[in-house]
Amino acid sequence: MQAVDWQPGLNYGTGYDNVRGDAKQPAVVGGHAPIDGAAGQQGDFAFVNINAESDFDQAADIDVKIGGGFGLIGGSAKFKFKERCKVSSQATFCMVRVNALNAYEGIVDPKLAPEAWELLSNANSKRFRERFGDLFVSGMFIGIEFYGVVRIEAQRVERQKEIAASVEASYGMFASGEANVGFKESMSSAEHKIEVFVYQKGGSVEICKGIPDLFRLASNALNEGRAGRGYPFAVTLDPYNELKLPNDDASFVEIEAARRNLARLSDHMRALQRMQNDIDFALRNQAWFQDLDAAKLNAINDQISAELNRIVEQADMCSRDFAACKDYSPDYPQMPELVRKDGAPVAEPPPPQQTPPLVRPDWRKAILVGKVENIQLKRLQRVGG
Template sequence: MASQLIVPMIRGYDFGIGAELNTGTPMSRVVEGERSTTEGSGGAIVNFALQRVHTTKELEQSLGIDVDLNLGCAAFGAGVSNRFSFAKNSKIQSSSLFMTITINMNLASMSIDEPVLTTPDASTLVDNPLVFAQRFGNMFVRGVGRGGLFVGVLRIETSSSEEAQSMSDDLSGSYGLFSGDAQTKLSNVQKSHQSDLSYLMYHEGGPVDLEVKHPDDPIEMLNNASLFIQSFHERPDEVAVPYDAVLAPITMARGPLPPNAADIQHAQDVLIFCSRQRSVLLDQLNLLQYIVDNPSRFDFSNGSDRQAIGAAATAKQTDVDLVADCASQAMNSPSQAALPAVFATQHGTRFPMTEMPDPLPLAKTGEPVVTAPPVPTSPPVQVHASDMGIKLAPRPGMILGP
């Protein structure tokens, strides 16, 4: 069974509410116990970061939905649809410069110190694993974090990796506490390099009237970030929201223990692998689509032609959809979880549909386009009995552990 994990807040979560690990879906209340905050935690923790991002995975880390930070439900579950949509709409790819401003405001959180399985239904249904899991899941909400999250993505069109690095060096470390010098440097970079700039913004908590009015004005993003921090300084209780939850295994609670199921762990392995696949596939798709949408920036004479690039982009979108369907099956039917290649065969297709075109066309600067990392072909997961066609038939009272 998984250990505790932090996931984005989902509507329906509250202290003691059960949850299903693979989907994060809130279930019935399963645990009771007194709640408290850590002694001496009345202040706030502020995390501020300005950094360059090269891949969708790095942006997902800023949003708290990276699979290396959480388990499967934090990457594919119902509570991350807005964060994932923002990461997808940012269209990270290697031919442009992307920088992020990330602000985490963490106020004092509360958690259940001594969880107890005391609800009548939970105690009486422990011996019926199927009904217990359908009603309560296998995790429960132990803690809730309050505060806010702000992520701004700045996109700068560049003509070469040297220019991108130069602009990155000019900008990195210049923001400080959103001083006038930061705005001056940003304006100077834009003028000196004559580059197109745009930005996207995502926030949970903070002022309700933060909005993108001028997406081509990055100074507006700095101002919004400053207003976000200022709101927590002036009225933290008013602008804070429950934006993450701590899920803990129900087995942690005192009382009769629910069974461990091997299928749950196998489904988690599949979800983790699918999440890693999706991040890499999105990088590849974004790069191919960028070439298709901007043919004037590339020389196709010594590389794959535009038609081949377009066909590869379509195939990569099919791969992204298949990985999502594969993850959906793992969440909805853990016993039927299968890795993408096996899942594709079961549905009369193959995975991946195509490899990245090689060589890619050159940017008109004469510099080769940097390709996204290749999709891994073998997952770092354990072999499961179901993958070998072995069916485990549990006896009454038998617990199948990982």
């Protein structure tokens, strides 16, 4: 069993294409219910410093290994939120995170729908996968999910860290019950810029104008989650071979080779996107860097964009036709060193060419077939429902 971000079309019993990350037609029937005796909620309200892209992925509960073609094909709403934040080795990031989960609900006694059963009875597994994918939605999490990201740019790296420390101190005041957050920095000046990005599922969505608003909205989201104003934000998926099948000997298309290929393409894409975000930072703040060659950076950016397009084309082709999957290694441009006038930050090196293991959130680890037991959220600060 695995869990992916909810998307329109995913409901109890819906089929799911595990390579492309697409919702398919309803394939499984059966009522759904919460765990016996489950009541209340579990969740957290926490502040996280982001020091690398992997920190962002873990804090925002992004797992590139599951769903959406490893973020290559369309990608979830959370992938798109990450792109908006422009995670870069040059900027400094902080995140305020809120999760409030209702009791998990899963399908009780799931069975193949008649149309799905008929296709497998006729040994038409290819057509079955086209209509119903290779997994089905076996359960759902409903509640509140809120991520507020502070992106800090400054002429001096030390200044970025000072502002981040001020944001963290303001969070400490807010979490301890202070009515007014003690954040005094302006959102922009000649030597720095602070941007705030918000991702929210459930509750009331409001405009966020600054750091005090960010903490207020995070607290409001948690309160609305407690009040029952939740929204589906994740589903659990099971393979069809866990159900009773015609003659119990139906075979499904092998997809693991395609997923390995997409994982390699995803590694390349993430490395190129980090380079592109560093270039974007430098071009928007040229006065902060020594001997910056804007024309060369623009040319490199164009080269990266072309490679990213080719990667997406390869991924799309592979996900549609497994026989068309092939290894593809992009041409990485020679990136010049970006040196700040007051000292350069250490850029994050490109990732290895194989997908590194990600630390999965504890609430996903706790999912068991047919039920969820002892859902534990290992967080900085627990909040009871």
